[in-house]
Amino acid sequence: MWPDFRSQCPVASALDIVGDKWTLVVLRTIFAGRHRYGDLAEMPEAISSNILADRLERLESYGLITKAPYQQNPVRHEYRLTKRGADLLPVLQQLATWAARHIPGRWSAPRWFSEGKPEDFYPAKS
Amino acid sequence: MWPDFRSQCPVASALDIVGDKWTLVVLRTIFAGRHRYGDLAEMPEAISSNILADRLERLESYGLITKAPYQQNPVRHEYRLTKRGADLLPVLQQLATWAARHIPGRWSAPRWFSEGKPEDFYPAKS
DNA sequence: AAACAAACTTGCATTTTGCAAGTTGCTGGA
């Protein structure tokens, strides 16, 4: 379930889960409503396919997303946020707020993002 | 000043600055009042000295911290947050909140951290 | 003059990331 943590510091531990170049970008894309591998692969940042596959697997193993079939013949799966994953929304919002304030020329975040709440992004039961 | 950004997405761009294993952990340690290289090197997560030196240099080049002498003979420097760096506090707070909620056994954050505001951590002029 | 200390720096091994091409399972058309 969890990786080895560097310490019991909550900040450092959170970063042991999401502290790399791609994990939070993948989550952002799922928040944006892209749930299939192909949709995710087309994100504007051009992630490599092996990295995307690896991050989806890790996110699932950490319980931040689920992988479930949405059709048969052929079987296709979709990736959805769990409560644990959706609860990272405030982290993404604060990163976006910081970037908007300090880096010129960023896109402005859409309202569903800046005003959204974690509960808006996962089904009641998960 | 800035690196090459993967896109103009504010989330992805913020992560182009702080999205690695160590940058935010170093910033957390500076927020905690450790301002000298030696103090930082003793953080509980055991960062390598070359990585620490590299991150301090990058943080300075991005304008998130400053390096200034605090004594002569021998000259010694200290690292302080700028406004731009201190404004990352909400990101750290949200990471800590998430970890406290979802990862068992984390240390609980001290009050100066969870209730602090960016302005508490940089001198009025910087 | 020799030992000491802080703050890095260097060399090299290991791990992670990036890129391009290849594979698998299934479908729909000729």
Next chain:
DNA sequence: TCCAGCAACTTGCAAAATGCAAGTTTGTTT
């Protein structure tokens, strides 16, 4: 039936980032 096509990965290898231990620099203390 056979083959082109597509989604969703997987594989092999090169490049970059990270980790570890030892070394260097500059000035201080004894």
